[in-house]
Amino acid sequence: MKHTMIEYDNLNKVNKPFADELKNAFRDVLDSGWFILGKNVELFEYEFAAYVGVRHCAGVASGLDALILSINAVDIPKGSEIIVPSNTYIATIFSVVQTGNTPVLVEPDIRTYNINPDLIEAAITKNTRAIIVVHLYGKPCDMDPILSICKKHKLYLIEDCAQAHGASYMGKMTGSFGDIAAFSFYPSKNLGCLGDGGAVTTNNPDFINKVKMLRNYGSNIKYNNIYVGMNSRLDEIQATFLRIKLRHLDAITEHKRCLAKIYHEKINDKFILPYEKEGFKDVYHIFNIRHELRDELRQHLLMHDIRTEIHYPIAPNRQKALTFLNHLSFPVSEEIHRTTLSLPVSTFHSVDDINKVAAVLNSFHA
Ligand SMILES: Cc1ncc(COP(=O)(O)O)c(C=O)c1O
Known part of the structure; x- marks a missing residue:
């Protein structure tokens, strides 16, 4: 292969x-x-x-x-x-x-992240x-x-x-x-x-x-x-x-939404997927999932030659630049930062790429 x-x-x-x-x-x-x-x-x-x-x-x-x-x-x-x-x-x-x-x-809503x-x-x-x-x-x-x-x-x-x-x-x-x-x-x-x-x-x-x-x-x-x-x-x-x-933005959006739809259909319920609600049109700049063992999952994908990102690894209130916020606790935000993983969802990705990512994800046995 x-x-x-x-x-x-x-x-x-x-x-x-x-x-x-x-x-x-x-x-x-x-x-x-x-x-x-x-x-x-x-x-x-x-x-x-x-x-x-x-x-x-x-x-x-x-x-x-x-x-x-x-x-x-x-x-x-x-x-x-x-x-x-x-x-x-x-x-x-x-x-x-x-x-x-x-x-x-x-704090954000734990379903929408907003x-x-x-x-x-x-x-x-x-x-x-x-x-x-x-x-x-x-x-x-x-x-x-x-x-x-x-x-x-x-x-x-x-x-x-x-x-x-x-x-x-x-x-x-x-x-x-x-x-x-x-x-x-x-x-x-x-x-x-x-x-x-x-x-x-x-x-x-x-x-x-x-x-x-x-x-x-x-x-x-x-x-x-x-x-x-x-x-x-x-x-x-x-x-x-x-x-x-x-002039191409609507086509870019449609491509990303099409890939996101495949993720929604193919990824199994071990993972928390982006929340979709009627009337909220998401352009999937980032398609993130959440999982308790995010770092192991990321490694599993990497072993299958699939690159991912984390948006974001450190919550703003934990950043050194914002020391005046460091004593505050934002458990919902920190939970998102701890568990989130961004999957490939770019305009050059094909349906086959996305199917492969979904299949490798689903094969993750924690
Ligand atoms: C939510 C959000 N706000 C603001 C910015 C700042 O944009 P720029 O990097 O163009 O300064 C970014 C960019 O990465 C962002 O993601």
């Missing part, structure tokens, strides 16, 4: 189908001699806003910057408390700390100004109860959509629920560029104007600086790549 390794990801293979288009686009930008804030960024912003179903978009340098700029745009007084999920990639929490605010961590709406109100104090929801792994959060809480307590809603391009809740796109939303186009994302990139989406013209100034030295007229801004612009070259890949 032919011996083939099943990779977790391979960004060369991911971009291969678009290689000719990307090379032509590179040539066009090179020939234009215009590299910062030009027509490609403007067109991408217009097209991405239309895709998400909002009025405005601003291209920025990364997902972390998109979060920082979002917090700064909604004008929260420094030292505010911002509610964040305890189970997220660390960037969400860093954005709160780096803007001079205090992250208040709320923030548990039932636990949010208990975390609200007179200093709370915003909630950041994270649509983790590409699964939308339970938005209706969260929107009601924001309305009742007059809190800004910021969405971290870094893993959720094209995901939707009851037919409405993630990135269109919040006062403002942050996206990452890190190369491995479902919509990834060939370097770092990010975007902010919103329906609020004041917020987008502020983001557009803050990303560009606090300026919208050359050498006229209104805010102490950043240099956080999406490059023209990345914008042109993103315009190409945005």
